[in-house]
Amino acid sequence: MLAxxxxxxxxxxxxxxxxxxxxxxxxVDTSEDYFLGGRSLPFWAIGMxxxxxxxxxxxxxxxxxxxxRYGISVGNFDWIGSVPAMLLAAFIFIPYFWKGxxxxxxxxxxxxxNKYVRTAASVTWIVFFAVDLGVLFWxxxxxxxxxxxxxxxxxxxxxxxVVGLYTYFGGITAVVMxxxxxxxxxxxxxxxxxxxxxxxxxxxxxxxxKIYALGPEYARHFDLIQPSxxxxxxxxxxxxxxxxxxxxxxxxxxxxxxxxxxxxxKNEWHAKASMIFASGLKMLIPLLVLFPGLVAIILxxxxxxxxxxxxxxxxxxxxxxxxGLMFSAFFAGLMSSVDSMLNSTATLFTKDIYQPFIKKNAExxxxxxxxxxxxxxxxxxxxxxxxxSSLYPGIYVAIQxxxxxxxxxxxxxxxxGIFWKRATQWGGLSGLVIGIAFAFYxxxxxxxxxxxxxxFLYVSWWSFVLAFIVTxxxxxxxxxxxxxxxxxxVYKVHKADSK
Amino acid sequence: xTKEDKAKEKSAQINNALGVFILFFGIVIxxxxxxxxxxxxxxxxxxxxxxxxxxxxxxIIKSWMTIKKLKTSNQD
Numbered sequence: 001m002l003a004x005x006x007x008x009x010x011x012x013x014x015x016x017x018x019x020x021x022x023x024x025x026x027x028v029d030t031s032e033d034y035f036l037g038g039r040s041l042p043f044w045a046i047g048m049x050x051x052x053x054x055x056x057x058x059x060x061x062x063x064x065x066x067x068x069r070y071g072i073s074v075g076n077f078d079w080i081g082s083v084p085a086m087l088l089a090a091f092i093f094i095p096y097f098w099k100g101x102x103x104x105x106x107x108x109x110x111x112x113x114n115k116y117v118r119t120a121a122s123v124t125w126i127v128f129f130a131v132d133l134g135v136l137f138w139x140x141x142x143x144x145x146x147x148x149x150x151x152x153x154x155x156x157x158x159x160x161x162v163v164g165l166y167t168y169f170g171g172i173t174a175v176v177m178x179x180x181x182x183x184x185x186x187x188x189x190x191x192x193x194x195x196x197x198x199x200x201x202x203x204x205x206x207x208x209x210k211i212y213a214l215g216p217e218y219a220r221h222f223d224l225i226q227p228s229x230x231x232x233x234x235x236x237x238x239x240x241x242x243x244x245x246x247x248x249x250x251x252x253x254x255x256x257x258x259x260x261x262x263x264x265x266k267n268e269w270h271a272k273a274s275m276i277f278a279s280g281l282k283m284l285i286p287l288l289v290l291f292p293g294l295v296a297i298i299l300x301x302x303x304x305x306x307x308x309x310x311x312x313x314x315x316x317x318x319x320x321x322x323x324g325l326m327f328s329a330f331f332a333g334l335m336s337s338v339d340s341m342l343n344s345t346a347t348l349f350t351k352d353i354y355q356p357f358i359k360k361n362a363e364x365x366x367x368x369x370x371x372x373x374x375x376x377x378x379x380x381x382x383x384x385x386x387x388x389s390s391l392y393p394g395i396y397v398a399i400q401x402x403x404x405x406x407x408x409x410x411x412x413x414x415x416x417g418i419f420w421k422r423a424t425q426w427g428g429l430s431g432l433v434i435g436i437a438f439a440f441y442x443x444x445x446x447x448x449x450x451x452x453x454x455x456f457l458y459v460s461w462w463s464f465v466l467a468f469i470v471t472x473x474x475x476x477x478x479x480x481x482x483x484x485x486x487x488x489x490v491y492k493v494h495k496a497d498s499k
Numbered sequence: 500x501t502k503e504d505k506a507k508e509k510s511a512q513i514n515n516a517l518g519v520f521i522l523f524f525g526i527v528i529x530x531x532x533x534x535x536x537x538x539x540x541x542x543x544x545x546x547x548x549x550x551x552x553x554x555x556x557x558x559i560i561k562s563w564m565t566i567k568k569l570k571t572s573n574q575d
């Protein structure tokens with residue numbers, strides 16, 4: 001359990017972040033303020049927010065857990081699995097989304113293909129975020145349970161109350177700015193943990209030697225590239241085809257929670273710069289999360305759940321005060337992922353479902369209220385679905401598996417949509433629907449189709465390939481749009497081309 | 500006040516709030532040095548606390564300077 005000063009820090013952090021989020025209420029007058037921060041945010045804040053939203057749940061708890069189980073190969077997710085995709089997003093995709101004045105990725109797909117594609121993509125993201133919220137609430141509960149000794153359900157309710165309130169009041173400005181604080185504290189605490197981990201274990205060489213000495217099952221723990229026959233979730237074939245080609249690009253280019261942040265930028269330059277700045281910060285993340293996971297193998301060799309590795313390390317190594325702060329930041333990282341999902345889902349529902357189908361041409365205040373009420377409704381769904389993630393071997397695997405149901409097909413039509421002017425509305429719709437159906441099939445029958453334990457990388461790759469082919473084939477049998485209609489939506493296509 | 504000045508003022512107000520938050524936790528970590536039993540623990544809290552205080556104070560000072568500059572230019 002924590003010392004008195006640590007309890008004070010955790011409680012003060014929770015109250016402080018709530019007040020900070022509430023303070024940003026003063027900047028919310030319109031729905032554009034709520035969903036896009038009035039398009040006035042600077043690149044550094046957006047870049048930090050992109051990173052902390054991503055690493056909140058995925059890296060700190062989950063990647064440390066995976067490093068504990070499988071070694072450093074999980075670091076590929078932040079290096080090769082993020083940086084190239086972020087640069088591609090910055091230079092090619094983000095400028096189109098920003099210049100188009102869009103709120104959501106499905107909005108782009110709707111303009112590029114048709115309203116059915118927009119609705120299908122939007123509903124898919126909403127369902128994913130709703131389920132993912134449950135996973136993140138569960139992750140928070142595991143943390144609070146280990147460090148504070150609070151019961152799981154109490155932890156879930158505390159998280160939901162704090163995050164829900166500041167997101168409800170402050171919208172995306174509160175989301176981005178609380179992320180800035182969280183990243184600064186996370187980096188200070190994280191690097192301190194890495195430094196002390198090495199201090200206690202005796203340095204890098206001692207760490208390698210001690211882990212190899214544990215037995216042959218640890219022989220590949222320091223291999224960044226795993227063979228294709230590896231039974232870990234990270235064989236090189238999956239990393240290259242599933243992660244680098246598909247999931248990373250789909251995540252950085254087609255993920256509403258990520259892209260929406262860039263759309264809050266004050267101008268196009270800031271939108272691009274935010275993603276480039278984020279890619280620089282992202283390269284540091286594996287240093288923060290892998291090493292504590294590896295050191296935990298020596299200090300806590302018998303952990304049943306790898307996701308407990310990092311909380312145990314914090315408790316064992318950091319001094320009082322910093323334990324509380326690190327845990328707060330760690331917890332705040334999870335809150336950051338939750339607030340991103342809440343705000344993004346509210347945006348998707350309000351802009352892609354409510355506004356076009358339920359109530360067109362209402363006053364702006366009405367849509368602002370709908371966005372806020374959607375945030376509250378999602379909190380309830382997230383809390384109710386939290387126990388689902390306990391069925392998976394780790395938080396990270398749970399999230400990646402959920403993503404693999406649709407990331408590949410969505411990215412396929414996004415890629416063809418922006419780079420191939422011939423791609424037609426029916427090609428895009430067919431590719432999306434058939435690709436998602438195929439991903440469902442692969443996930444449902446994964447045990448008989450794949451030899452590895454968690455084949456989400458392969459599912460993403462093959463569903464991407466099928467969606468890509470289907471879109472192309474159907475396109476050749478259907479009528480394309482004119483260049484005029486595609487102006488500003490397709491790479492290097494302008495109105496002048498139609499004349 | 501122009502639209503650009505308003506955006507700058509908003510940005511400064513946000514930075515001020517963030518700076519106060521970070522400075523507060525920097526001070527708490529410095530206080531926690533007195534609750535630490537080991538030398539390495541004390542040094543860790545001291546360095547981490549000072550870094551947080553420096554970042555927080557830097558943000559507050561920068562935002563104050565921006566707000567002051569905006570007020571002065573508007574009076575002119």
